[in-house]
Amino acid sequence: MKYNEISHFSHLQHTLKFEYTEFPFKCDGCKEVGIGSRYRCATCDFDLHMHCALPSSSITHPFYTKCSFQFLSRPPGDTPRFCNACEKDVTGFVYHCKSCGFDLHPCCAKLPMMLDDGDVKLYLYRKVSAACHKCGRKGRSWSYRSTCKKYNLHVACVREMLMESWHDIYVGRGKGRRLETRIPSLKNTLHTHHKKSKGKVQKCCEIAGLAVQFIISALLGDPTTLIAGVIGSLMSRA
Structure with missing residues (x-):
């Protein structure tokens, strides 16, 4: 595998190649809009944000010092959930705190301070x-x-x-x-x-x-x- 290619659990049939684009795309991980750096399968038209392609298994955030956010491939439970940062619905990849019930889109979780x-x-x-x-x-x-x-x-x-x-x-x-x-x-x-x-x-x-x-x-x-x-x-x- 080349250094600019990765395998990802969400798209096992092909490797994903790193590329840079000035045109918007929809991330097939978190289901949100993206631009710039991404990992892509051109064969299947499959795209992932950098944050979704290379997620951390768990993160902390300075706004929620008592929380531990775990990376999940889908929102937990059957009720609609929203991101505590941007208030938009969570429909794909998410960082979730089980103890507090807070959710963050991967890109929102990594917003620069x-x-x-x-x-x-x-x-x-x-x-x-x-x-x-x-x-x-x-x-x-x-x-x-x-x-x-x-x-x-x-x-x-x-x-x-x-x-x-x-x-x-x-x-x-x-x-x-x-x-x-x-x-x-x-x-x-x-x-x-x-x-x-x-x-x-x-x-x-x-x-x-x-x-x-x-x-x-x-x-x-x-x-x-x-x-x-x-x-x-x-x-x-x-």
């Missing part, structure tokens, strides 16, 4: 008291907050922005439907709650827009500058 592009630093919080820059509400899901503490973005809200454009990413697959590859636009999605001069408000929104690019990159399983740049480029065309 800090995103930094050299100018803007965003820190991940379980809860923040300030309003989200997009929805204007407090609380809700995990949030990324700027160093200056002037704006916050719920992980759930950024996830919703992403899914607004990619809602039907693989619905009707094989029936001639076109794959939607447009990254969600920021137009009319971010609201400012600051009573400041127009220049400062505009700057705040620009920073928030940059933040969205990086958070989307992280949610898609590849929080790299390159992918953030690709997302930013596509967003500017929308």
